[in-house]
Amino acid sequence: MEELKKRLLATGRELERLGLSTVGPAKGSCSVRDRHTNRVYITPSGKSYRDVGEEELVVTDLDGQLLEGSKPSVDLIFHRAIYRARPETGAVIHLHTPYATAFAILRQEIPVCMQALANTVGDAIPIAGFALPGTDELGANIVAAMKGRINAVLMANHGMVVAAPTPEEALSIAATVELAAQATIAARSIDVPTALTQEEIDGARGFYAKRFFN
């Protein structure tokens, strides 16, 4: 669907504008799923989102069968795994932002110290076990870490991945995760941060009208 292609590219370009996506091998990947047809639209590998035209987007079905375009991102395999496991998911964003990736390298979850993280994810950001890119194992590890309810995960020694109903919401969650990681690291350089209690997290989720949740 043309509108979804436009929104996918707009999201990728906004990720670049915000400095959340870089160029080259650490660019990450972005996809949307048309929930009526189950078609997945994903950015091609290698190119900056600025330089990708709508006609270059890769379209596949949920089995990975190529319908349009060529050279999908190697990340397609785990994007598909998330869409299969989470029917409400309409968009997936994967990034290698430095602060979230710092936690991923440490294999430590990002605790809910920042209220905005309670609003948008509602849980600590867990670690998905390490697996090589392009393997089914990587997708399985991400889906397992999401536990059917968490919309953001850190891929061990790799980066973050976010799932949401729309690409705009996925971008918003990804930006919040990176900011929370940055603020938590800054706080740790001063003293030991205080994490929100489960009651406080639950309260923040309710306040946000469950927009980002199932």
Ligand SMILES: [Zn+2]
């Ligand atoms: Zn990656």
